[in-house]
Amino acid sequence: AQSVTQPDIHITVSEGASLELRCNYSYGATPYLFWYVQSPGQGLQLLLKYFSGDTLVQGIKGFEAEFKRSQSSFNLRKPSVHWSDAAEYFCAVGTAPYGQNFVFGPGTRLSVLP
Amino acid sequence: SQTIHQWPATLVQPVGSPLSLECTVEGTSNPNLYWYRQAAGRGLQLLFYSVGIGQISSEVPQNLSASRPQDRQFILSSKKLLLSDSGFYLCAWRQGAADGYTFGSGTRLTVV
Numbered sequence: 368a369q370s371v372t373q374p375d376i377h378i379t380v381s382e383g384a385s386l387e388l389r390c391n392y393s394y395g396a397t398p399y400l401f402w403y404v405q406s407p408g409q410g411l412q413l414l415l416k417y418f419s420g421d422t423l424v425q426g427i428k429g430f431e432a433e434f435k436r437s438q439s440s441f442n443l444r445k446p447s448v449h450w451s452d453a454a455e456y457f458c459a460v461g462t463a464p465y466g467q468n469f470v471f472g473p474g475t476r477l478s479v480l481p
Numbered sequence: 482s483q484t485i486h487q488w489p490a491t492l493v494q495p496v497g498s499p500l501s502l503e504c505t506v507e508g509t510s511n512p513n514l515y516w517y518r519q520a521a522g523r524g525l526q527l528l529f530y531s532v533g534i535g536q537i538s539s540e541v542p543q544n545l546s547a548s549r550p551q552d553r554q555f556i557l558s559s560k561k562l563l564l565s566d567s568g569f570y571l572c573a574w575r576q577g578a579a580d581g582y583t584f585g586s587g588t589r590l591t592v593v
Contacts, residue, residue, distance in 0.1 A: 401581045410487075410571055410584035411525075457525070459581075469575075469582075473524040 369394040369460045371472035379478040380448050388443040388475050390458030399461040400441040402432055405474075406454045414456075417441065428452070453479045483508035487572045487585030494592055500545075500559040502588050504572030507553065512574040514555040515582070516547055519569040531555060567592045 370393045380386055392398060399418040403411040415426025422434040432443045441458060455476050461469040484507045494500060506512050516528040527540045529547035537547050544563050548556045555572060569589050573582040 403581070403584075408569075408587070408589065410586045411573075411582070412584070413581040416581050461581075469527075471525045 369398055369462055369470050371458055371460050371470050373456075373458055373472040373475045375475045376473070377476045377478065379480060381480045382450050383447050386443075386445045386448045386452070386477070388456050388458075388477070390441045390443065390472060392439050392441065392458075392460045394439075394460060394462065396462075397436065400432075400434060401459040401461065402426065402430070402441075402443050403457045403459060403471075404428075404454045405457065411457065414443070448477075448479055450479045450481060453477055483574075483583060485572060485574055485583055485585045487588060489588060490586065491589045492591070494562050494590065496564055496592055497561045500557070500562050500566070500590070502557040502570055502572075502590075504555045504557075504585055505553055506555075506574050509553070509574070509576065511552060512576060514549065515573045515575065516555065516557050517571040517573060519571060519587075521568070525571070529557070562592045564592050566590065 372391045374389050401416045402414040404414050405411045414430050415424050415432055417424045417434050425431050430443055430445050432441055434441050455474045457474045458472040487504045513532050515530045517525045518528050519525050529537055529539055531537050531549040534549055534552055545559050567590055569587050571587045572585040575582045
């Protein structure tokens with residue numbers, strides 16, 4: 368079974384600074400990889416996804432992520448953070464349509480200082 | 482376009498009372514439907530998923546049940562709520578392995 372780790376529980380950055388959120392996965396083949404964002408009290412919104420092709424994927428809200436097979440990582444990046452980016456970010460790994468084959472990481476909470 | 486509706490947005494229920502949370506999807510047919518729970522400060526826990534009408538799979542033993550009476554309707558229920566049932570409940574649908582989830586806006590359940 369696959370698993371996902373997000374080493375950073377909470378990250379604080381200043382507005383305008385760059386951001387990188389880490390995600391590592393464990394799976395025998397290339398999985399489907401996702402990043403979601405959750406604002407307080409809201410559902411999750413898909414930022415971007417990867418399952419084949421170019422290992423650098425662009426998402427919404429200026430986010431991008433890079434798949435590195437050798438490191439089993441799928442880190443999320445943004446060159447300049449805005450105060451509205453403060454939220455919880457979840458990395459997820461899926462291998463099939465059904466529930467037990469889609470796993471969310473524990474999440475990283477992002478705080479943005481003015 | 483596909484949309485997912487989840488209600489109510491917030492709910493405060495006493496211990497021992499019943500629960501019914503409803504989720505409906507529009508703009509798609511035969512979706513895979515899911516119920517997740519997110520406890521305070523914790524990640525997402527898959528509770529149930531359904532691949533078709535009347536087909537429910539439970540991921541964890543619990544005080545909850547799910548039903549899918551129609552193709553685009555997914556209901557989460559309990560006969561008697563426990564304090565530990567408090568949390569943020571999210572309904573989601575997904576079409577295939579390459580698709581991400583589309584989540585509803587969630588229901589904040591507080592059992593008192």
